[in-house]
Amino acid sequence: MEENERVEENEEIWSWGAGTEGQLGTGKLQDEYIPQLIPVLPKLSFLSCGGAHVVALTPDKKVLTWGRGTSGQLGHGNLVNSLEPKSVDVLGDLNITHVSAGWNHSGFVTESGQLFTCGDGSFGQLGLGDYESHSSPMKVTHFASRHVEQIACGMRHSIALLKGERGNQVYGFGSGKRGQLGISNEKVKSVNLPHSVCGLNEVNVNSIIANGDHSAALSADGHLYTWGRGFGTPDVGCPSHVISPFSVMQAALGWNHALVLTDEGEVLMLGGHHAVNNTLKEILMKQDPNEARVEKIADLNGIKAVGVASGSEHSVLTTENGVVMTWGWGEHGQLGLGDTSDQTSPQVVNMGQNGSHEYITSKVHCGSGFTFVVRSWSDKQP
Template sequence: MEGFTEIFVWGMDNCGQLGLGGHNRGKKYASPVFCSFNILIKELSCGEDHSAFISDSGHVYCMGSNSNGKLGIGDRHKVFSSSPSLVESLSQHIAIKVSCGWTHTAVITEEGVLFTWGNGEYGQLGNGLYEDSWTPKFVMKNTHDVSCGARHMGAVSFNTLYMCGSGEMGQLGTGRRQNEAFLIPVSNANVAQVSCGVFHTGFLSTSNEIFTMGGNSFGQLGIGNKKSSISAQKVPLKDCIRIICGNCSLAICSDGLYFWGTSIIGEHLTPKKLKVSSFPIIDAAIGGSFLIAIDSKCNVFSWGNNSNGELGLGDFESRDIATMVTGFKGKKITKLAAGGNFVISLGMNNREKKEYKTPLKSIEGNRIPVLSNRENIERYSHSPGQTDNLAWESSNKKTRKGSRESFSKKSLDKIEYERNSYRNLAKNAELQASLLKNESKTFKEDNFILKSENQILKEENFSLKNENKVLKEEIYLIRNEIEGFKNKLPTDQVVEKVKETYGAEIKSLKTQLEAQCSLQNDLESDLKRALDQNTLLEDSLEKAYKETSAQATREIPELYKKIQGLEEERKRLIEKSETYEERLGNLQILVQKTNEENLIMDKRVQELTDEIRRLNNFIQELQFSNENLNQIVQNHESSYIAMNYENSELQEKVLQMHSHNKEIMTNFEKEVSIKAKEFKDKTIGILNGQKANTTRNIISDDKEGQHSSRKDLSTNQQAKIKNAVSKILDSKPPESPLKNLRVSSPTRKSPDRSTTYRPLSQEFAGKTPNKYDIKGKIQNLIQNRSRIEKKIKLLESGEENNL
């Protein structure tokens, strides 16, 4: 009976870790997507960006990122796998448990053998090396639990905890902070289960107690503080069932789900009971920054960060409380695993009659090819009814392109692929024969065991018979002694004597005899059943051996024929390969010439690249200089605009001042003219007063008392007055208004005449005087005025004295 397990996936599929095929890689799924790999699945685990599961037959499949070889497929050129790929090197083993870390993977087989592969930089593979492993490597035996963390790993063997990998935060619990490349025993306690987180580790004891160790920056140890620990510390919880570690910690206990550490729901340094569901929690997982759980009614709850749709709630909004995921369309979820930002969950198993003789080597895209039975091509779908074409149909539809070298390479790859396919068929045939031999060997071993048990029962029966014989002899001796007593004593006395002497012993012997008889009967019945069972087993073994031999007899000639055909095909392919190798040699010569030309071109390209780099640097310098010049020009333009604006304002002010100064100068000229006229009149008046005095002195006898006038002065007097005034006026500075006065004859009026006096408006004609010029002129005028007044006073006093 075979079938398939319903699968629901959601979250980020950037590396194909959801197994939805290459055409869906890189998408985000905010709601659960239903799919099936057409295979029954019993275990699964998710890492940072890869995932793995174990089929019902015990084969291991991996998908997602193949960095550091964490898929275990041995192909160093394969960056990722967007569909499940079989870990072929474990196909001869039956796996029962798988664990995915950030960059490494571990598997336990049915025999308790531990295999690891992937990144070994910190010794987390436990194989004694600090290097990557691209295929599974044996680590240890007698392992019943394993957990991979970010960069470390824990395993349980005979209830003892072993740790390896990074120990920088004390997560190994060895009492020191250093890496370990081998699995080191760190706890003698009875350990039942271990879980490795990012920087800490937790384990469950057989007494249902939880212990933690490692980093504690976010309270993930649950011990009431944030101090890290290099040894195991007890968490205050009882009746625990399971411990889950990641960035924080979860514990499933008999009374509910407990959380401690830091997440979107807050920071808790000690365990806090979460309200998730009214039904008991049966499974839980911790993702990169989110939590997810299942209750006993198969309801799924999630909370935390949701930037990639990892909560499966149909949106990308975060939740700080547990929210039920409702996108399963009535399907029940039984198991789940959380990765960095994605979730894979298992639904119910749908069983149907299908026979697979060998493990599925690859689940390519949306299909499962079965190598041992070409007509059984399985298909996988995202939704019921959706199917894709076969792998070989898809490969035959690819367009051939490229150079002759790539064509030859593809042809050789195709030949190699066919050769490997035939080899796989031969291996499958050998595997069938080996399986038949193993079954026959198993039957023989069972028969040998039954025979051994039968022999043991016979020996026990023989021993019991001997004991029974001894007991009979003892009874016979006792009876003889009793007969002797009978002969010597009366009957009643004999009976009493025998009772007194051997009564207790006789009872004990009777009891032993009855027990021995009962045991003998049981042993005889067991022996009879064992003989019957042995007979049936021998018949079954003989029948199975005959059937196996007959089947092998029928199949082996066919296999030999196939192998012969494959050998012929191999020879034909070798001939083709030689032809292709010859062509490939020619192509290699051509490629070599091309490479030489490419080297020359590369040198030229390098030179041109250097020249371009130099020109680019020069251009950048010019651009930088241009930017500086532009900045300077902009600054000058701004200054020019500001100066123009200031100049316009100054021009307006100058015009205003010029107009105002003109008005002031006009008024001042008028005032000076008036003052000069007054001064002239006053001077003439003074001169006229002097003449009158002189006339009165000369002509004292004039009785008429006539009013004197200038024409009454003599010529000498007029000349003296004129010379005195001229001397006074000549002593004045050129800019003095008195300089322009003219002494005329007192006997005539002064006619209109030209003057050498220049008004201020003419002195500053053609230019605009500034305020300092105007202030200087005004100061000079004031000084001249004071000097004129002083001279006038001196003139008045001097003339009076002279006259």
């Protein structure tokens, strides 16, 4: 870069889809079929979308929440929806480094490794040793002497990633009827205190994912492990290694499918039926009927993806040029294509792409029936 040039960095936040509980952050209680620019949000460093609420982190490690609050999942000390982003005051003196939004509960991790949860606790998913709900964040004292790195909230369960001297460990708590806790191959109805996930002791886990009745862990060397509700297969009670010749960079879980982003920018799918390439049928896993199949997504030849996200039944990806593509269930407009139609192959979302920008990136996030995109760009200016 020349000395007399400077880079102007800009960020926009867009949302669309189900919005009747304020989860889109637009200040309106309605579904939106096309992308809506949200002018009231500050810069965000992290975003997590749940059943009908959103938890966000700012660069100064403060928490904002909005959307459905009827179970206390917003952490505002009440059971009220919030149409616009509002700070979680109870966490104001803490530096929050990771957050997650589940169906009706939320989790927050502090810089010092403490875990706080709030919202619906009727399945033990808050990890507090009871089945009560809480409208303000409560400390998970079970981890008082441990260091929590990440939290991932599913529909009625949670998983936590802990940092330890002998490597990272994963714990599960909440509903376990589909195996989503990963703590036993035996049937587990629910647990209200964290239990260690089996079979990952020798795995260097660096990220965790939860949605619906599924859970997943991604290792530092690019291996994916999943457990819980089967992707068209029987439920799995302990983590199962997804066999693939590719190194996995990112994974996203839906209710009946998962998206996998490889180190080569290819997007693959486990389970589900939408947007699967039925012509090539590039099955990359063993043909055992009890194993999920990994297949390439249709109509993406030559397109390099850099990010993926999944709602309950819709999928989103972003390309290396910042283009956003969606497919799957569209009943609430969550595909951002101007209607409520379903799509069986990825479609480009019109977000007013401007070719004059020097560099555009998009980060995609999904709630159950809605979508958020954080779009950044920079321009060279004399």
